[in-house]
Each structure stands twice: as C-alpha cells, then as structure tokens.
Amino acid sequence: MDDPALTAAESAQLDAAVAALQRGECIGLPTETVYGLAADALNRDAVRRIFALKGRPADHPVIVHLPDAGSLTRYAREVPPAALVLAGKFWPGPLTLILKRHPKVPDEITGGQDTVGIRVPAHRLARALLQRFGRGLAAPSANRFGRISPTTAAHVRSEFGDQVPLVLDGGACQVGIESTIVDLSGGTPRVLRPGMISSAQIEAALADLGTPVIGSANAQIRAPGLLEKHYAPRTAMRLSSRAALAAPSAHRCVLALGTLPEGHIGLALPNEPVGYAKGLYAALRTLDESGASLIEVESPPDEDAWRAIHDRLKRAAAGSSQH
Structure with a gap:
C-alpha cells in the first residue's frame, strides 16, 4: 500500500x-x-x-x-x-x-x-x-x-x-x-x-x-568507501587545526567548525556531528566550485562521535591530491 x-x-x-x-x-x-x-x-x-x-x-x-x-x-x-x-x-x-x-x-x-x-x-x-x-x-x-x-x-x-x-x-x-x-x-x-x-x-x-565487535583492521572483505582516496573535491584540500589555519587569502577557502574565523572566506558547519555530517558534502561541493586553489578544513574534535566524519575528511583530502 x-x-x-x-x-x-x-x-x-x-x-x-x-x-x-x-x-x-x-x-x-x-x-x-x-x-x-x-x-x-x-x-x-x-x-x-x-x-x-x-x-x-x-x-x-x-x-x-x-x-x-x-x-x-x-x-x-x-x-x-x-x-x-x-x-x-x-x-x-x-x-x-x-x-x-x-x-x-x-x-x-x-x-x-x-x-x-x-x-x-x-x-x-x-x-x-x-x-x-x-x-x-x-x-x-x-x-x-x-x-x-x-x-x-x-x-x-x-x-x-x-x-x-x-x-x-x-x-x-x-x-x-x-x-x-x-x-x-x-x-x-x-x-x-x-x-x-x-x-x-x-x-x-x-x-x-555476547558478541564482541571489532574494527576493520586486516579485513579481507572489499566494501564500498574503503579506498584511501574517496569523497574528494577537485580542488586541493587539507586538514588543519583552527590555530594552524593559514592567513586569510583570496585564493584559499575554509570549512570551519561553528563560526568562520575573522577575515577568512568560506563556510562554517555546526560544531556537533549530526549537523556537520548533514551539511558536509554540500559544503565541500560549494567550496569546490568557488574557484579557490585550496580548501582548508578545520579538523573536528578527536572524539568517537566524530569518527565517521574524520574518516570521510581523511579520504577526501587524500583523494584531492590526485586531481
């Protein structure tokens, strides 16, 4: 029905x-x-x-x-x-x-x-x-x-x-x-x-x-999304801490957590994992089409709730280097 x-x-x-x-x-x-x-x-x-x-x-x-x-x-x-x-x-x-x-x-x-x-x-x-x-x-x-x-x-x-x-x-x-x-x-x-x-x-x-769950280390199964380079923009992309973000530049855009640092060009996503995940790919697409020569992504917190997002960002950064 x-x-x-x-x-x-x-x-x-x-x-x-x-x-x-x-x-x-x-x-x-x-x-x-x-x-x-x-x-x-x-x-x-x-x-x-x-x-x-x-x-x-x-x-x-x-x-x-x-x-x-x-x-x-x-x-x-x-x-x-x-x-x-x-x-x-x-x-x-x-x-x-x-x-x-x-x-x-x-x-x-x-x-x-x-x-x-x-x-x-x-x-x-x-x-x-x-x-x-x-x-x-x-x-x-x-x-x-x-x-x-x-x-x-x-x-x-x-x-x-x-x-x-x-x-x-x-x-x-x-x-x-x-x-x-x-x-x-x-x-x-x-x-x-x-x-x-x-x-x-x-x-x-x-x-x-009574079943334990283990991680993917040494897994023999091929599965979607496990390649080192994936989810990638054509524009070069790197991960940085907020403190290590490069100086503002017209040739560089930033994907920030919570708020966009003063003077920088780019976008900010919510500083919590559910909202961040929901907006991540759309934000990367927008920044990829901006004409910038580099997308600098502020690294999310190193916490378990952010694990899937870290996984996507790491693979996206690795994949961006081949375009």
Whole structure:
C-alpha cells in the first residue's frame, strides 16, 4: 500500500521510476544517507550501466537496497542471529550488513566476492519505490567514482546531466554521509566503514548475544568507501587545526567548525556531528566550485562521535591530491 503522505506528483514520479527500472535504466534515488544511482540489482546489464556511468572499478561492490528485512533471504543465503538483531534495531536506517550472498546475486553486485552488502533505507520515497518495484535495487552513491557524494537531486543532475534523465527529488539527505557497514559474514561482527550508527551502538545492540565487535583492521572483505582516496573535491584540500589555519587569502577557502574565523572566506558547519555530517558534502561541493586553489578544513574534535566524519575528511583530502 502506498504511503498516504505521497502527493499525486510524487506518485506519478514513482510510477515513472518503476517503469524506467523495469526497462533496465538507472535512476537517481534519494536516501537518508546520500543520493544513489539505482538499478535493478538482479539485472546484470543494468548494474553494468551503473559502473559505466560512475567510472567505478568492476571489483568494487555495490550495496543492495531492500524494501524490508523480510526480503533478506532473497539476497543472502545465510542470515545469522546478529543480522536479525541489528536489522530489528536499526532498519530502516543507515546500516549496511555484509552477508553471504545468495547464488542468484550476480557477480556485478559483489565484485566477484562471496558476500553481499544489504540495507533497508529510511527515506520515504526510497521505501515507497522499493515497495512498488518489489525487488532489490543496487544503488551506490550517484556521483563519479571517488568524487564528493551527492546529498540533493541537483547534485545528481550536475554530475550526470541527461545521462540520468530521471532523478527522484526527495530534498536534502537527513544523515548526509554514507551508512555504517558491518561485516557479519565471518565469525565476529566487524565494522568496515564507520557511519552515524557507531560501533558502540552496534555492540550495545548485540550485547545479549555476547558478541564482541571489532574494527576493520586486516579485513579481507572489499566494501564500498574503503579506498584511501574517496569523497574528494577537485580542488586541493587539507586538514588543519583552527590555530594552524593559514592567513586569510583570496585564493584559499575554509570549512570551519561553528563560526568562520575573522577575515577568512568560506563556510562554517555546526560544531556537533549530526549537523556537520548533514551539511558536509554540500559544503565541500560549494567550496569546490568557488574557484579557490585550496580548501582548508578545520579538523573536528578527536572524539568517537566524530569518527565517521574524520574518516570521510581523511579520504577526501587524500583523494584531492590526485586531481
């Protein structure tokens, strides 16, 4: 049944999106994390189209988005107790589970691995589309590979233009950075990519199972967002403490915490992690288009609540050096 909050225009857009997906096309999909470039997860040609549009390496897996946890066994051949607990606690929401793949899941999705990443998004348009489509959608971020992730429909249109003619406009993403990824394909849960659902929250949810959670060191699973260089602007970018920010310059812009230092050109984001994450990619895109020769980012606090943001900023700074 459709969400009663859907407008007539949204319903018509969803019908058009379902038709496009059934034809094997790619569409722009809003989620609560970032916008995705979505296609039928079981249509090999459609998934290859995602990779071609993004310029994504074929061995770099993509996440399958499902309408609900009840669809898990259609894409995963093993669903351990920890997966059911985490799905019950955090789905729909910004959590991806790595599980043993079902035999029907194509290699194009998994990068040839025996595992598949799965999540149930929380965005109402994404959920409505998934319900109407009735199958899983492969949906990596809707940007060129390694570049800044999109958090508005306008970002997707700017990135791909007429190559992706249908972009569902769900407004600005509420989370703003990619999902936490937890590998459950081995014996012990492992956080591969930090997100706004923290390792401490994962461990607390699994406490009754007596299951420890470990970090990603020496992980053998390839998963989205783990390359050293990622989420990057074309403009050179570096991280600095507030005290170490260079002198104000017309050729340099700053992404600051809380308030923009006097005399500097740039933007400021909230000095708390939820608001900062929500605005991060849009701010980086704005500064990347400013014409500055350097984006200097004030380093956030060295605290666990900021771990996912540090991860994105570190990879973005490393990636900016190759443009």
